[in-house]
Amino acid sequence: MIPFIIITLIKILVVFVVFLLMIAYLTWLERKLLGHFQVRLGPMRVGPHGLLQPFADGIKLLFKEELVPANVNRFIYNLAPILVFIPALIIMAVIPFGDRITILGQKVDLVISDFNMGILYVFAITSLGVYGLVLAGWSSNNKYSLLGGLRSSAQMISYEVSLALSLIGVLMIAGSLSLVEIVKAQDKFFNWFIFRQPLGFLLYLVCIIAEINRAPFDLPEAENELVAGYYTEYSSMKFAMFFLGEYGSMINAGALATTLFLGGWQGPFLPPVVWFLIKLCAFLFLYIWLRATLPRFRYDQLMNFGWKVLLPLALLNILITGVVILL
Amino acid sequence: MTETDENMEYLIFSIMAIVATVCAILVISHRNPVVSALFLIATMVSLAILFLALNAPFLAAIQIIVYAGAIMVLFLFVIMLLNLRKDEFGPERRKAQRFFAVLFGFLFLILLATAIDVGLSSFGQREVAAESLSPAGVENLAQVLFTEFLFPFELASVLLLIAIVGAIVMAKRKL
Numbered sequence: 001m002i003p004f005i006i007i008t009l010i011k012i013l014v015v016f017v018v019f020l021l022m023i024a025y026l027t028w029l030e031r032k033l034l035g036h037f038q039v040r041l042g043p044m045r046v047g048p049h050g051l052l053q054p055f056a057d058g059i060k061l062l063f064k065e066e067l068v069p070a071n072v073n074r075f076i077y078n079l080a081p082i083l084v085f086i087p088a089l090i091i092m093a094v095i096p097f098g099d100r101i102t103i104l105g106q107k108v109d110l111v112i113s114d115f116n117m118g119i120l121y122v123f124a125i126t127s128l129g130v131y132g133l134v135l136a137g138w139s140s141n142n143k144y145s146l147l148g149g150l151r152s153s154a155q156m157i158s159y160e161v162s163l164a165l166s167l168i169g170v171l172m173i174a175g176s177l178s179l180v181e182i183v184k185a186q187d188k189f190f191n192w193f194i195f196r197q198p199l200g201f202l203l204y205l206v207c208i209i210a211e212i213n214r215a216p217f218d219l220p221e222a223e224n225e226l227v228a229g230y231y232t233e234y235s236s237m238k239f240a241m242f243f244l245g246e247y248g249s250m251i252n253a254g255a256l257a258t259t260l261f262l263g264g265w266q267g268p269f270l271p272p273v274v275w276f277l278i279k280l281c282a283f284l285f286l287y288i289w290l291r292a293t294l295p296r297f298r299y300d301q302l303m304n305f306g307w308k309v310l311l312p313l314a315l316l317n318i319l320i321t322g323v324v325i326l327l
Numbered sequence: 328m329t330e331t332d333e334n335m336e337y338l339i340f341s342i343m344a345i346v347a348t349v350c351a352i353l354v355i356s357h358r359n360p361v362v363s364a365l366f367l368i369a370t371m372v373s374l375a376i377l378f379l380a381l382n383a384p385f386l387a388a389i390q391i392i393v394y395a396g397a398i399m400v401l402f403l404f405v406i407m408l409l410n411l412r413k414d415e416f417g418p419e420r421r422k423a424q425r426f427f428a429v430l431f432g433f434l435f436l437i438l439l440a441t442a443i444d445v446g447l448s449s450f451g452q453r454e455v456a457a458e459s460l461s462p463a464g465v466e467n468l469a470q471v472l473f474t475e476f477l478f479p480f481e482l483a484s485v486l487l488l489i490a491i492v493g494a495i496v497m498a499k500r501k502l
Binding site for chain 1 (some may be wrong): 359361362365368370375384385388389391392393396397400401404407408409465
């Protein structure tokens, strides 16, 4: 019992620190890549190639003056950034990032919790992620914030349905809800679910971008119509919390895609954790690439696309998968 | 189940039961409807943790996904769009309202007393819930749902379909 608790605590600590570092460097990567996509250099001043920029940003944000507008609902206004950040943080608990290894005679699974309903846990936590945005928008007492918050919740609710349905095919083939089991079901290269569930993979990719509010579906924070959306009235560290939450969700989305479709930590020659990180970074690169390439959708286009295209396709995918399994 | 596990379960139950009750009381006692809705979500999440402690993870996940995740978002949506203020509730209360409040409060009390009575007499039989839901959970549930309870299950789906069609008809008067 005691070694189990100690090992789990160490795992949580390591994952937590790595996760925060990845968020920090994801902001750097995004600025750098966007710079190069637009034929500029991106941050160059702090450290070689701006490598220390995330820390400079972090310190700056911490020491900024915090402005709280008059007439906000204090309790909810303070609660909202926390509600954005926490769900993004705790999804990592069920993502397997490596095989079982032996350290000092102790068998250690490289996943914080091999919960046998891992995927449902992910759904449950993502469905709670909406609240932070809605409440931030509402409590700020600002019409742009409110519109941004309402838009984001409508968008997330709509795409959550297709998102969940797009994964059903994977669950049907793997025959398990546990993420560890799903990784084990993809033991050979051509068993990866990206090959067995190509439509499901594409649907997941589109839905998850809408779910984490990234371009081209970043309507909740459309600058030209909504100023900055739901976090218009936030400053200092609370503002930073929204960004931590957003980048954290990006990492979660990539990690989940890796686990469900790209065979998780499996790969030849290199250690499992390295493979996991390589695949994860490929997804993060893809998100930034998409942001640099595609213009933003219009709101009605977004809703029509979600309900009239993605949802029927997701249902079709389930039907086809079911027929193939039966045959 | 070892003794530490049992103690642990008792501890979790005690904490979450207190949290759930306090949040539930705050739901009806707080003046701000949005804050009330938030405490309702907190109540549901603590109920989900209680399900987890009872070895029913599937039920816990569904509790959060359906109630805390989907239904409460819509609640919050409506409350925000109506944007109720304190003065709009006003001091005036209709007589009929008070009458029905007392009536339904009384009925609820009877229901609660019955539930507690039944709960006390079956105390110690908690394995019942665990057995029907726990081992591999979803498989067993699916087995039961699609064989023994297929008819009520399909009926429920028809009911939901009717509700969806009804909602669309009401939302779009002229199609």
